[in-house]
Amino acid sequence: MTDFSTEYFTMNEEQAMEYAKKKLDYFKSDAELTCKEIGDGNLNYVFQIVDEKNKNSIILKQAGPVARISDEFKVSPDRNRIESDILKIQYEYVPEHTPKTYRYDPVMNCFAMEDLSEYEIMRSALIKHQTFPEFADHITTFMVKTLLLTSDVATNAKEKKALVKSFINPELCEITEDLVYTEPFYDCERNEVFPATRPFIEKEIWGDKQLQLETAKLKFEFMTNAQSLIHGDLHTGSVFIKKDSTKVIDPEFAFYGPAGYDIGNVVANLIFAYANGQATISDAEERDQFQKYITTTIRDVIDLFKVKFNKLWQETDKEFVANYEGFQNYYLNSILKDTAAVVGLELTRRIIGLAKVADITSIKQEEARQKAEINCLTAAKQFILNRETFKTGDNFVFQIKKALD
Numbered sequence: 181m182t183d184f185s186t187e188y189f190t191m192n193e194e195q196a197m198e199y200a201k202k203k204l205d206y207f208k209s210d211a212e213l214t215c216k217e218i219g220d221g222n223l224n225y226v227f228q229i230v231d232e233k234n235k236n237s238i239i240l241k242q243a244g245p246v247a248r249i250s251d252e253f254k255v256s257p258d259r260n261r262i263e264s265d266i267l268k269i270q271y272e273y274v275p276e277h278t279p280k281t282y283r284y285d286p287v288m289n290c291f292a293m294e295d296l297s298e299y300e301i302m303r304s305a306l307i308k309h310q311t312f313p314e315f316a317d318h319i320t321t322f323m324v325k326t327l328l329l330t331s332d333v334a335t336n337a338k339e340k341k342a343l344v345k346s347f348i349n350p351e352l353c354e355i356t357e358d359l360v361y362t363e364p365f366y367d368c369e370r371n372e373v374f375p376a377t378r379p380f381i382e383k384e385i386w387g388d389k390q391l392q393l394e395t396a397k398l399k400f401e402f403m404t405n406a407q408s409l410i411h412g413d414l415h416t417g418s419v420f421i422k423k424d425s426t427k428v429i430d431p432e433f434a435f436y437g438p439a440g441y442d443i444g445n446v447v448a449n450l451i452f453a454y455a456n457g458q459a460t461i462s463d464a465e466e467r468d469q470f471q472k473y474i475t476t477t478i479r480d481v482i483d484l485f486k487v488k489f490n491k492l493w494q495e496t497d498k499e500f501v502a503n504y505e506g507f508q509n510y511y512l513n514s515i516l517k518d519t520a521a522v523v524g525l526e527l528t529r530r531i532i533g534l535a536k537v538a539d540i541t542s543i544k545q546e547e548a549r550q551k552a553e554i555n556c557l558t559a560a561k562q563f564i565l566n567r568e569t570f571k572t573g574d575n576f577v578f579q580i581k582k583a584l585d
């Protein structure tokens with residue numbers, strides 16, 4: 181009999197099943213349980229527990245004491261509390277795009293949530309060149325509500341400060357500060373550079389002093405601008421999708437940071453899908469169709485975000501000075517500027533840094549991968565250096581086509 185109430189340890193499949201029986205008031209007494217560890221992320225353990233008899237299932241997510249990707253990253257299991265808390269807030273604002281959670285356990289650092297196994301991870305689906313026409317609509321609803329309603333514009337100032345405190349997430353933020361904002365922009369030992377792309381990186385990224393300066397400014401903004409309760413890692417691997425439904429998962433990097441961080445991550449990861457399509461779809465018509473889907477989606481993510489943001493702004497009871505003429509425009513433009521910068525940062529770090537994306541690494545042919553990487557880095561520089569000029573979906577798409585086509 182395992183004791184789950186006194187001391188934390190990381191569970192194996194057997195123990196996760198026993199935990200589900202004892203601690204989760206979820207399965208019937210005659211349940212016949214099976215369990216599989218299905219986590220493929222960089223950090224946590226994800227157990228899928230199925231009652232084969234009554235055809236019922238649940239997910240148990242446990243935080244380990246170190247990251248799975250490398251034990252160099254010591255990350256407090258308290259991130260599990262942060263993840264479970266933000267999922268509850270997101271569920272309150274956008275239940276249609278957030279998984280339902282059931283129980284958070286501060287001893288075992290785990291929580292249970294609805295099993296979404298009829299969905300697919302969006303990155304895997306995009307690598308198979310599947311398309312999801314409703315994604316832009318769904319993700320903009322998710323982002324506008326979670327980002328605007330958690331900001332000082334819409335939250336009482338004292339309540340917001342208490343929330344900022346409870347979502348202080350120093351270790352996970354440090355990972356982002358290092359892996360996104362610092363290491364990719366110099367010849368850091370921890371980077372993993374594809375050899376064929378190295379000469380380009382040495383000259384155009386590590387050799388560009390202006391680019392480095394801009395990333396320093398952006399890093400300090402990321403560390404100090406407690407604008408909204410952001411997801412903090414909103415790439416296509418954090419999205420569960422099927423044709424008519426989208427659910428956002430894995431917000432363990434959540435904290436109060438710049439709203440544009442989430443939007444920029446979505447757009448950059450769609451650009452990786454574009455680069456993958458370009459490198460791997462041999463049939464010209466099929467390739468054009470997929471590329472068109474991606475550019476339309478990127479355009480819609482930006483333009484629908486703006487439309488929905490402006491609508492919600494009008495409907496929301498706001499902080500007094502936020503009503504001054506011109507403030508709404510100023511605020512939205514600053515989010516778009518941050519979005520463009522983060523597009524550039526995410527494109528760069530996934531190519532140069534430690535944490536790669538399969539859209540790029542699955543490109544088998546050396547020359548095609550080198551081309552995809554150089555094209556993404558070329559776009560990335562423009563997004564960072566000229567971030568103030570990206571104000572519409574068309575502005576983003578124009579730059580993508582210029583660098584990638």
Ligand code: SR1
Pocket residue numbers: 221222223247249253355356359413535
């Ligand atoms: C050590 S964690 C590496 C990366 O995986 C996560 O998904 C985040 O993107 C992080 O930067």
Ligand code: MG
Pocket residue numbers: 221222413418430
């Ligand atoms: Mg994740």
